[in-house]
Amino acid sequence: MSALTLSASPAHAGAPPAAEKPAAANEVSTPARPEKPQREPLRPKLRAAAKRVIPPVMGVALMLGIWAIVAMKASGIPSPLQTWDAAVTLFADPFYRNGPNDQGIGWNVLSSLQRVGIGFGFAALIGIPAGFLLGRFTFLTNMFDPIISLLRPVSPLAWLPIGLLVFQKADPAATWTIFICSIWPMILNTAQGVQRVPQDYMNVARVLNLSEWKIITKILFPAVLPYMLTGIRLSIGTAWLVIVAAEMLTGGVGIGFWVWDEWNNLKVEHIVIAIFVIGIVGLLLEQALLLLAKRFSYGNN
Amino acid sequence: MSKPMVIVENVGMAFDTKSGRFTALRDIDLQIAEGEFVSLIGHSGCGKSTLLNLIAGLTLPTSGNVICAGREVAGPGPERAVVFQNHSLLPWLTCFENVYLGVERVFGSRERNGKLKLRTEAALEMVHMDHAMHKYPHEISGGMKQRVGIARAFAMEPKVLLMDEPFGALDALTRASLQDELIGVMGKTGATVVMVTHDVDEAVLLSDRVVMMTNGPAATIGEILDVKLAKPRNRLELAHDAQFVDCRAAILEFLYQKQMKKAA
Ligand SMILES: Nc1ncnc2c1ncn2[C@@H]1O[C@H](COP(=O)(O)OP(=O)(O)O)[C@@H](O)[C@H]1O
Ligand SMILES: [Mg+2]
Numbered sequence: 359m360s361a362l363t364l365s366a367s368p369a370h371a372g373a374p375p376a377a378e379k380p381a382a383a384n385e386v387s388t389p390a391r392p393e394k395p396q397r398e399p400l401r402p403k404l405r406a407a408a409k410r411v412i413p414p415v416m417g418v419a420l421m422l423g424i425w426a427i428v429a430m431k432a433s434g435i436p437s438p439l440q441t442w443d444a445a446v447t448l449f450a451d452p453f454y455r456n457g458p459n460d461q462g463i464g465w466n467v468l469s470s471l472q473r474v475g476i477g478f479g480f481a482a483l484i485g486i487p488a489g490f491l492l493g494r495f496t497f498l499t500n501m502f503d504p505i506i507s508l509l510r511p512v513s514p515l516a517w518l519p520i521g522l523l524v525f526q527k528a529d530p531a532a533t534w535t536i537f538i539c540s541i542w543p544m545i546l547n548t549a550q551g552v553q554r555v556p557q558d559y560m561n562v563a564r565v566l567n568l569s570e571w572k573i574i575t576k577i578l579f580p581a582v583l584p585y586m587l588t589g590i591r592l593s594i595g596t597a598w599l600v601i602v603a604a605e606m607l608t609g610g611v612g613i614g615f616w617v618w619d620e621w622n623n624l625k626v627e628h629i630v631i632a633i634f635v636i637g638i639v640g641l642l643l644e645q646a647l648l649l650l651a652k653r654f655s656y657g658n659n
Numbered sequence: 660m661s662k663p664m665v666i667v668e669n670v671g672m673a674f675d676t677k678s679g680r681f682t683a684l685r686d687i688d689l690q691i692a693e694g695e696f697v698s699l700i701g702h703s704g705c706g707k708s709t710l711l712n713l714i715a716g717l718t719l720p721t722s723g724n725v726i727c728a729g730r731e732v733a734g735p736g737p738e739r740a741v742v743f744q745n746h747s748l749l750p751w752l753t754c755f756e757n758v759y760l761g762v763e764r765v766f767g768s769r770e771r772n773g774k775l776k777l778r779t780e781a782a783l784e785m786v787h788m789d790h791a792m793h794k795y796p797h798e799i800s801g802g803m804k805q806r807v808g809i810a811r812a813f814a815m816e817p818k819v820l821l822m823d824e825p826f827g828a829l830d831a832l833t834r835a836s837l838q839d840e841l842i843g844v845m846g847k848t849g850a851t852v853v854m855v856t857h858d859v860d861e862a863v864l865l866s867d868r869v870v871m872m873t874n875g876p877a878a879t880i881g882e883i884l885d886v887k888l889a890k891p892r893n894r895l896e897l898a899h900d901a902q903f904v905d906c907r908a909a910i911l912e913f914l915y916q917k918q919m920k921k922a923a
Binding site: 558559561562564565566567568572576577580656 | 717734750752
């Protein structure tokens with residue numbers, strides 16, 4: 359956690375100097391104090407950096423404090439220090455393999471990510487074209503709207519038994535739940551993007567008399583891309599929520615199964631570590647996708 | 660001048676809306692000669708854009724015909740290029756790529772890529788945007804975007820150039836410099852232009868004829884004013900020109916006396 363706040367702060371601290379520059383230039387050019395041009399501008403910079411760093415540090419400290427108190431009162435809950443010690447040993451060797459049911463936490467996280475990747479990949483492969491079709495043809499929208507409205511609120515875990523039945527194996531069944539939960543945001547966001555392509559752009563296409571291929575590559579696809587990326591972000595976010603629960607039910611290798619296994623071994627500090635790991639991985643996924651989305655937002659959208 | 664480039668023949672336009680049929684235009688008759696610059700002026704909502712879109716072919720009339728270069732207009736096409744009010748540049752393409760898209764479509768089947776590039780660059784040079792050719796629309800000002808929009812239209816060498824309030828969203832100084840730019844481009848190309856405007860000075864400065872439209876619903880052409888000022892025109896010299904002042908007065912009289920909005 360502390361590593362995260364540290365990694366976040368330099369990015370923020372990088373911004374203020376640009377904002378401070380005009381003020382610094384003013385001070386230099388003020389005739390009243392022509393000396394000490396170097397020392398003065400440093401102080402506001404530090405103050406701005408402190409403003410950014412102090413609140414999150416306080417938040418983390420508060421959380422650790424409450425956690426420590428709870429750990430003291432309730433038996434069985436490990437204290438922050440015990441958890442830290444456990445984490446140090448655990449992360450000393452994250453990639454060991456002692457048979458199929460005893461593997462390092464690194465392997466568990468990677469297998470969960472792999473399931474999310476495969477399930478999401480299939481969802482994108484089907485959801486994006488489906489979204490394009492639904493967005494382009496009102497008839498299809500009206501046709502599929504009741505089905506999607508009915509199925510979307512269903513927890514993807516309700517689909518797990520169907521997956522087990524069809525695939526006869528736990529692993530593809532878990533991937534199947536990821537597919538189910540990822541497909542709705544992909545379809546809906548893509549369709550919405552297609553419907554919201556500004557009429558102006560379509561008019562440009564009509565006046566230039568562009569071919570269907572040019573319309574798709576030069577207008578539709580770039581216009582819909584930001585919406586698609588929102589769909590991807592929502593899908594992966596949900597998928598990461600769902601995979602933990604799905605793996606608890608299916609077993610195998612994966613962070614969800616690992617949590618359950620450690621509960622059976624009564625290693626509560628490992629469960630707490632898992633919670634942090636799941637949170638950090640989720641956060642990183644989200645940030646990476648936000649970064650990607652920013653790269654493809656065209657200044658004014 | 661020779662035979663008309665654009666003929667609008669007894670055109671009427673009605674829209675089907677939720678509250679019933681709405682007649683926007685009726686009995687529009689207009690002929691535009693090759694190389695002529697015609698402005699459409701009228702109060703907001705009278706149907707200027709509707710008429711321009713009919714000539715562009717973006718919408719089709721409910722009655723009457725629109726004929727361009729001897730052929731009936733059945734849809735939009737690059738020989739009737741449009742400069743949209745809000746520039747409508749594609750934000751994911753650079754200025755160069757935006758212009759190139761049109762050039763490629765019109766000349767791509769006949770010319771090599773190098774020639775297409777030269778055409779694109781020449782068009783951007785003409786509106787003095789060659790320095791920002793490889794910038795994206797969000798990196799340049801509103802006036803510059805509109806210049807690129809004009810370059811895109813001119814680069815396609817259209818038979819008719821249609822402009823819907825091309826400078827409407829710009830501040831007065833930028834607008835003036837773009838008008839001067841347009842006067843320069845017109846001098847070089849001799850294009851046929853139909854421009855929608857709500858700016859009286861702009862209409863007189865640029866046009867050979869100003870078409871004044873009555874208020875809607877069921878708007879039609881009220882009066883047509885011939886502007887016989889010599890070209891190319893200079894805004895500073897015109898400010899005190901008696902003929903310019905007369906033209907201006909005639910339009911103002913039409914707009915604010917004969918067609919004063921009842922509700923507003
Ligand atoms: N697609 C449409 N459907 C219904 N009414 C329309 C449509 N387009 C324009 N109108 C109506 O036609 C009238 C003229 O509109 P427009 O040509 O945009 O006016 P102007 O460009 O002169 O301001 C307005 O009353 C407008 O509401
Ligand atoms: Mg209009």
